[in-house]
Amino acid sequence: MSSSGWAELLAGGLITGGIYALVAIGLNLQYGLMRIMNISHGEFLMLGAFLTWWAHTRWGVSPLVFLPAAFLVLMAIGIVVHRLCFRRLAAGAPNVELFEARSLMVGFGLMFFVQNTALLLWGGDLRGYEYLAEPVQLADMRFTANKLVLFGVALALSLALIALLKLTLLGKAVRALMQSPVGAQLVGIHTKRLHPLVFGIGLGLSGVAGALLSMSYEISPSMGEPYTVTALIVITLGGFGSIAGSLVGGLLLGVVEALGMHFTSPSLKMLLSYAVFIGVLIWRPNGLFSR
Numbered sequence: 001m002s003s004s005g006w007a008e009l010l011a012g013g014l015i016t017g018g019i020y021a022l023v024a025i026g027l028n029l030q031y032g033l034m035r036i037m038n039i040s041h042g043e044f045l046m047l048g049a050f051l052t053w054w055a056h057t058r059w060g061v062s063p064l065v066f067l068p069a070a071f072l073v074l075m076a077i078g079i080v081v082h083r084l085c086f087r088r089l090a091a092g093a094p095n096v097e098l099f100e101a102r103s104l105m106v107g108f109g110l111m112f113f114v115q116n117t118a119l120l121l122w123g124g125d126l127r128g129y130e131y132l133a134e135p136v137q138l139a140d141m142r143f144t145a146n147k148l149v150l151f152g153v154a155l156a157l158s159l160a161l162i163a164l165l166k167l168t169l170l171g172k173a174v175r176a177l178m179q180s181p182v183g184a185q186l187v188g189i190h191t192k193r194l195h196p197l198v199f200g201i202g203l204g205l206s207g208v209a210g211a212l213l214s215m216s217y218e219i220s221p222s223m224g225e226p227y228t229v230t231a232l233i234v235i236t237l238g239g240f241g242s243i244a245g246s247l248v249g250g251l252l253l254g255v256v257e258a259l260g261m262h263f264t265s266p267s268l269k270m271l272l273s274y275a276v277f278i279g280v281l282i283w284r285p286n287g288l289f290s291r
Contacts, residue, residue: 008141009258015147017254018154019209023227024234024246025158026205032178032241033198035100036086039107041231042224043114044203048074048210049219050118053127056214063131063215064149067208074207078200081110086199087192111225118221128218146215153212157205158247165243174198178241226270233277239287249288 027041048070055061055069085106093099132145165171173189209227213219234253238245253276260272280288 007139008143009262010255011141011143013255013258014251015143015151015254016257017251018151018158019213019250020227020230020234020254021158021247021250022154022205022209022212024231024238024250025161025243026202026209027228027231028235028238028241028243028246029174029202029205030199031235032243033174034086034090034195035096036103036199037100037107038110038202039104039228040110040114040224041107041202041206042226042228043111043118044074044077044224045206045210045213045227046118046219046221046224047077047114048207049214049223050122050127050210050221051207052211052214053129053219054122056129056131063211064153067153067211070207070211071204075200075204078203079196081203082196082199085110087196090195111228115221115224122221124221126218126220129214131215144216150212150216154209157208161205162243162247229270230273233273235287236277237280237288242287245287252288 023041023045027038030036030038030041051073052063052066052070055066056063086103089102089106090099093102132149134145135142136145136148138148165174173194176183176189177191177194210219213223230253234246234249237253238247238249253273256276257269257272261269264272
């Protein structure tokens, strides 16, 4: 294969990995801060995709213009979901282990609830639309414009969130809670306000990821589950609680899948992901980028 072919293959993997990273960062925020393994995370990505498709096909709203709305709507839903479900669980659980187990079961319930709600609203057919579908030539590589936009926005949001966590007072509070919940409360951090906010931000990021995906791929009510599984693999790869690790892990997994599918078969995509998942759990159970 020529050098341009290699470059295009790697770039395609990075584009896919950008979305993986954005979804995983949202889920990692929720688990790293609150120990909520939200198995329904991908269903809210699906909601973001359908809301964007609805806004574009019914009212002609540009998907890029709708991105802030997708974030805010899913963030608001996340705050409500946290207050109605997970805050009550946290208050009633005697220890963290029992809370994690109960939150996992609630996540399964939410997954089926959101899926079936989408089926009632939009049916089970595949949906899609054309947006920025014209090809763009970069050196000897060729991509559709929507995929380049998808990668650029996903990478920019991921880096912006990392900067927010590193440089702002809110970010310091979040990192303090991740490191020591008891210590953070002792220095005056208001967990009852911060938990729903961060949970909402996590779902808001999944909504943006869904909106970006709707520009390039067909969407359906069942599209969320594979992204939840992929996000879990990325979090394991990058390290639980490591946001920068989720970004690097997502990009790395995208490249591994692209190379694997090129040299084997596209039908083995998930098999490659699971192989990476099992390998990391065996040899680096704390993640490749844990300290």
